[in-house]
Amino acid sequence: MTLPVTFVEVVEVRRITPRTARITFAAEELADTVGTTPEQQLKLCFPRPGQAEPVLPAPQDDPMGWYRAYLAIPEAERPLMRSFTLRRRRPGTRLVEIDFVLHGDTGPAAAWALRAAPGERLGMVGPSALYAPPVPFAEAAAAADWVLLAGDETALPALATLVGALPAGVRALAYVEVADAAERQPLESRADLAVHWLHRDGAAPGAALAGAVRAAELPAGTPYAWLAGEAGAVRALRRHLVEERGVPKPSVDFTGYWRHRLTQDDAPTAEDLADAQERLAGS
Known part of the structure; x- marks a missing residue:
């Protein structure tokens, strides 16, 4: 299965909260399956300084071929890449909405979003059914006694699509x-x-979230839990649910979207690698 790679162009920028921009893009190409299921993951490619648009890797027949093609682009031209969740596809169109958390001028995505205007072009890799969970969220939720979702503002686009499903x-x-x-x-x-x-x-990221879930009087029965946001907070919440609440590990879906004081360009920590191995073992 080929992972889609295409250009997208800004058509609208809206501030839906003081710190969140919802940007609508028109995609040059878009599969029919995009926007039909919740929590669809994608990557956006941002141009290097001096580039009008990013240099994109060529689509490959091998599912991971796009990444090898990405690494083959000379480093000075290779686009900066960040992960996002599709917020919505406008029905019957090639328009997609993606939310950006505006946390300052410190990273390529937030810095770009602060100044984004119609006509600007980025690259988009995915979304693809290749990375869909083996058990659909709605199916897993319906099989549980109840559902717990916990996350920060970076998790809101995914969380909104999940509760909508x-x-x-x-x-x-x-x-x-x-x-x-x-x-x-x-x-x-x-x-x-x-x-x-x-x-x-x-307060420190994740402190309010972890404290609230720990103090909560949760419903009886076994939940299906979905946790996302700052990696350390997600890790602590998962440990609490499994070790202190007795939630079975397979009933907890967890993803660290970002790391406090680290970026996606920084090497993974030992805890990051352990989390990745456990997610793979449960998939």
Whole structure:
């Protein structure tokens, strides 16, 4: 299965909260399956300084061939790449919406999003069914007694698509840590969903989230838990659920989206590698 590689062009930029920009892109090519399932992962390629658009790797028949082609691009021309979750595809179009957390001018994605304007072009790798979970989220949720979702603002695009995919009759609790009250976003769901918004208000990332879940009086029965956000906070929450709450490991889906004081360009830590191995073993 070929992983799609295409150019996308900005058509609209909206601030949906003071620290979140929702950017709509028109894709040159887009598979029919894009936007049909929740939590679709993709990578955006950003141009190097002086480039009008990024240099993209050529599509390959080998699923991982695109990455080898990416590494083959001379380093001075190789695009900077960051991971995102598709927020929405506008039905019947090649328009996709992607949310950017504006955490300052310190990284290539946030710095670009602060100044993004219609007409600018990026590259997009994916999304692809190649990386879809073996058990669809709605199916796993329906098989559990209830659903727990926990994450920070970086997890909100994925979390919003997941609660939107939950069927009626499912009981779900969501704990979401954001910078402050202005960063809350509406979450639509057919499920019996209760959302607990947690405000960081200058505290360390993940502290409010971990504290709230630890202190919560959770429903009886075995949940299906989905955890995403800062890697250390996700790791602590998973350990709490498994070791202190008795949730079976296969019932916890966890992803560290970012690392406090580190970027995607920094080498993985020993804990990062252990998490990756455990996720692969459970997939």
